[in-house]
Amino acid sequence: MSVRDLHGPRRWVAFALCCAWFAFTIFPLYWVAITSLKTPPDVVGGPTYLPFVDFEPTLKAWRELLSGIRGEFYSNFWSSAIVAVSSSVFATLLGAMAAYALVRFSFRVKLLSGVLFFAVAMGGFLAGRYWLGLPPATASILAFCAALALSVIANRFPLPGKVMNNDDIVFWFVSQRLFPPIVVAFALFLLYSEMGKMGFKLTDTYLGLTLAYIAFSLPIVVWLMRDFIAALPLEVEEAAMVDNVPQWRIFFGIVLPMTRPGLIATFVITLAFTWNEFLFALFLTNSEWQTLPVLIAGQNSQRGDEWWAISAAALVAIIPMVIVAGLLGRLMRSGLLSGAVK
Amino acid sequence: MTRDDPIKHLFLWPAFLVVLAIAIFPLIFSLANSFMSLRLVPPMPARFVGLDNYTDLLSNPRFWQTVKTTSIIAFTSVALQFVIGFGIALALAKRVKGVEFFRVSFLMPMLVAPVAVALVARQIFNPTMGPLNQMATFFGFPNLPYLTDAHWALGSLIAVEIWQWTPFVILLLLAGLQGLPDDVYEAAELENASGWQQFWGITFPMMLPISAAVIFIRIVESFKIIDTVFVMTGGGPGVATETLTLFAYQEGFKKFNLGYTSALSFLFLAVVLILSLVYLALLKPYLEKYK
Numbered sequence: 001m002s003v004r005d006l007h008g009p010r011r012w013v014a015f016a017l018c019c020a021w022f023a024f025t026i027f028p029l030y031w032v033a034i035t036s037l038k039t040p041p042d043v044v045g046g047p048t049y050l051p052f053v054d055f056e057p058t059l060k061a062w063r064e065l066l067s068g069i070r071g072e073f074y075s076n077f078w079s080s081a082i083v084a085v086s087s088s089v090f091a092t093l094l095g096a097m098a099a100y101a102l103v104r105f106s107f108r109v110k111l112l113s114g115v116l117f118f119a120v121a122m123g124g125f126l127a128g129r130y131w132l133g134l135p136p137a138t139a140s141i142l143a144f145c146a147a148l149a150l151s152v153i154a155n156r157f158p159l160p161g162k163v164m165n166n167d168d169i170v171f172w173f174v175s176q177r178l179f180p181p182i183v184v185a186f187a188l189f190l191l192y193s194e195m196g197k198m199g200f201k202l203t204d205t206y207l208g209l210t211l212a213y214i215a216f217s218l219p220i221v222v223w224l225m226r227d228f229i230a231a232l233p234l235e236v237e238e239a240a241m242v243d244n245v246p247q248w249r250i251f252f253g254i255v256l257p258m259t260r261p262g263l264i265a266t267f268v269i270t271l272a273f274t275w276n277e278f279l280f281a282l283f284l285t286n287s288e289w290q291t292l293p294v295l296i297a298g299q300n301s302q303r304g305d306e307w308w309a310i311s312a313a314a315l316v317a318i319i320p321m322v323i324v325a326g327l328l329g330r331l332m333r334s335g336l337l338s339g340a341v342k
Numbered sequence: 343m344t345r346d347d348p349i350k351h352l353f354l355w356p357a358f359l360v361v362l363a364i365a366i367f368p369l370i371f372s373l374a375n376s377f378m379s380l381r382l383v384p385p386m387p388a389r390f391v392g393l394d395n396y397t398d399l400l401s402n403p404r405f406w407q408t409v410k411t412t413s414i415i416a417f418t419s420v421a422l423q424f425v426i427g428f429g430i431a432l433a434l435a436k437r438v439k440g441v442e443f444f445r446v447s448f449l450m451p452m453l454v455a456p457v458a459v460a461l462v463a464r465q466i467f468n469p470t471m472g473p474l475n476q477m478a479t480f481f482g483f484p485n486l487p488y489l490t491d492a493h494w495a496l497g498s499l500i501a502v503e504i505w506q507w508t509p510f511v512i513l514l515l516l517a518g519l520q521g522l523p524d525d526v527y528e529a530a531e532l533e534n535a536s537g538w539q540q541f542w543g544i545t546f547p548m549m550l551p552i553s554a555a556v557i558f559i560r561i562v563e564s565f566k567i568i569d570t571v572f573v574m575t576g577g578g579p580g581v582a583t584e585t586l587t588l589f590a591y592q593e594g595f596k597k598f599n600l601g602y603t604s605a606l607s608f609l610f611l612a613v614v615l616i617l618s619l620v621y622l623a624l625l626k627p628y629l630e631k632y633k
Contacts, residue, residue, distance in 0.1 A: 215364035
C-alpha cells in the first residue's frame with residue numbers, strides 16, 4: 001500500500017465528495033433521459049422524477065423522432081456521422097505523418113520567409129482586389145499561391161534572422177488553438193461563398209466542412225501524436241533502414257502499427273471534438289450537410305416547450321459520445337493517456 | 343536522432359498545407375478585410391477605411407460589455423473548475439472506493455455536445471416546469487428566475503461551464519498526480535508531516551507547471567464560448583450574457599457587416615493574446631522557483 005493512500009475518516013470524506021460530484025454529473029443526463037420518455041402532460045404539469053412511480057414512461061417521442069414525423073433528422077445524423085468520422089480519420093492520419101516527420105527528421109524554417117508569406121499574402125490580396133480589380137476569390141487564390149511559392153523559394157536562401165526548428169513548428173501548429181475560431185469561421189464562410197461564385201461550391205458541402213474540421217483538429221493531433229511517436233523505440237526502424245526498406249513503408253508498415261493505441265486515443269479525442277462542433281457547422285452549412293448540433297440548437301426556438309421531443313433529439317447527439325467516454329475510460333485505465341498530457 | 347531524407351517533406355506538407363490554407367490564410371484575409379468598410383446587406387462597394395472599424399469598436403460600449411461578460415464567465419468558471427477538479431483528482435489519485443467507476447463516469451460531461459447540454463440546462467433551470475425551483479420550494483428557498491435575470495443567467499452559464507469542463511481538469515490533473523514520485527511522500531511521512539503540510543509543501547508546488555498549463559488551456563477555451571450561450575440565453579436578457587463570439591456572430595451573420603466583424607474578431611484575438619502574455623508573465627517567477 002502506498003503512503004499516499006488515505007486512511008480513516010478522510011477516506012470517507014473523499015468518497016462523499018466523489019459521490020456528490022457524481023450526483024451532480026449524472027443528474028442532467030438522467031433528467032434528459034427520463035424527459036424523453038414522458039408524455040406532454042407529464043412535462044407541463046411540473047417536474048416528475050421517477051419512471052413508473054410518478055409518471056408512466058412512453059416511447060412516443062422516440063417513435064415520432066425515428067419515424068421522421070417531426071421534420072428531417074436522419075439526414076443531419078448521417079451528415080454529422082460522415083463528416084465527424086472522416087475528418088477525424090484524415091486529421092489523425094495527416095497529423096501522425098506530420099508528427100512523425102517532426103520527430104524523426106529535422107526541419108529549418110527561416111522566420112523571415114514566414115514574414116514574407118504573411119506580407120505577400122496580405123499585400124497581394126489587397127493589390128489584386130483594389131488595383132487589378134480582381135474578384136475576391138481569384139485575388140485570394142493568386143495571393144496565396146504567390147506567397148507560398150515566394151516563401152518556399154526564400155527559405156532556400158541564407159536569410160538573416162532567426163531560424164526556426166522542429167519545436168517551433170510544433171508550437172506553430174499548437175498555437176492555432178489559441179485563435180478564437182470565430183475569426184477563421186467567418187473568414188472561411190466569406191472565402192467559401194466567393195469560391196461558390198466561381199462555380200466551386202464549398203459552403204454546405206461535404207468537402208468544405210470536412211476540410212475546416214481537419215484543419216482545426218490537426219494542432220491537437222500533431223501535439224498528441226508527437227509524444228506517442230517519440231516514445232517508440234528507434235531500433236526497429238533502424239533495422240528496417242539497414243535492409244533498405246523505403247521510408248513510406250517504414251511509416252505505414254512499422255510506425256503506424258506500433259503506435260496503434262496512440263492513434264486510437266487521438267482518433268477518439270478528435271471524434272468527440274468534430275461530433276460536437278457547433279460554430280463551423282453553423283457558418284458553413286445550412287441544409288444538406290447541416291450537422292446534428294446545429295439542428296439541436298434550433299429545436300428550442302422551433303418547438304418551445306416540447307421537451308419530450310427536444311430531449312430525444314438531444315439524446316441522439318449524446319449517446320454516441322457516452323459510448324466514446326466508456327472507450328476513453330478503458331484506454332485511460334491502460335495508462336495510455338498518462339504519457340500524452342505532459 | 344534526426345536523419346535527412348527528402349521524403350520528410352511529403353510527410354509534413356499535407357498537414358502543413360491544410361492548416362496554412364484553411365486556418366492561416368483566412369486569418370490574413372480577415373485582417374485585410376478589417377481595414378475595409380464592407381457590407382453585404384445592403385451591398386456597398388468596399389472602401390479602405392484604415393483603423394476606423396477598430397476605433398468604432400473601441401468606443402462601442404457593447405463591445406466592452408461583451409469583453410466583461412466573457413471575462414467573468416471565463417475566470418469564474420475556470421477558477422471553480424480548478425478548485426473542484428483538483429479536489430476530485432486528489433481523491434481519485436488516493437484510490438478512493440469505486441475509483442474505476444468514478445473515473446469513467448466523471449469523464450462523460452466533457453464529451454457531451456455543448457448545445458445538448460444547454461438544452462438540458464434550459465429544462466432544469468425552467469422556472470415553473472424545471473426541477474430546480476421545485477426543489478428550492480421543497481427546501482424552503484425562494485424560486486429564482488434563472489435565465490431571465492441578468493445576474494442569475496450569468497451564474498447559470500457558469501454552472502453549466504463547470505459541469506461540462508471540470509472533467510477536463512480532473513483528467514489532466516489526475517495524470518499529473520499519478521506521475522509524482524512516491525519517495526518524497528515517504529520522506530515526508532517519516533518527518534511526520536501532516537496531510538495538509540504535504541499538500542502545500544509537496545503536491546501543490548510539484549503540480550504547479552501542469553496546473554498552470556491546465557488553467558491556461560481552459561481560460562483560452564472558455565473565451566471562445568458560444569454554443570452554450572447561444573442556446574441557453576441567446577445573449578439575453580437584453581445583452582447581459584452576450585459573449586465576444588456571440589457578438590461577432592450577430593454582427594457578421596445577422597447584419598453582414600463584414601469589415602466590422604473582422605475587426606471585432608481581431609480585437610478578440612488581441613484580448614486573448616494580451617491575457618495570455620499577462621498570465622505567463624505573472625506565473626513565470628513561480629514556475630522557475632519550483633523548477
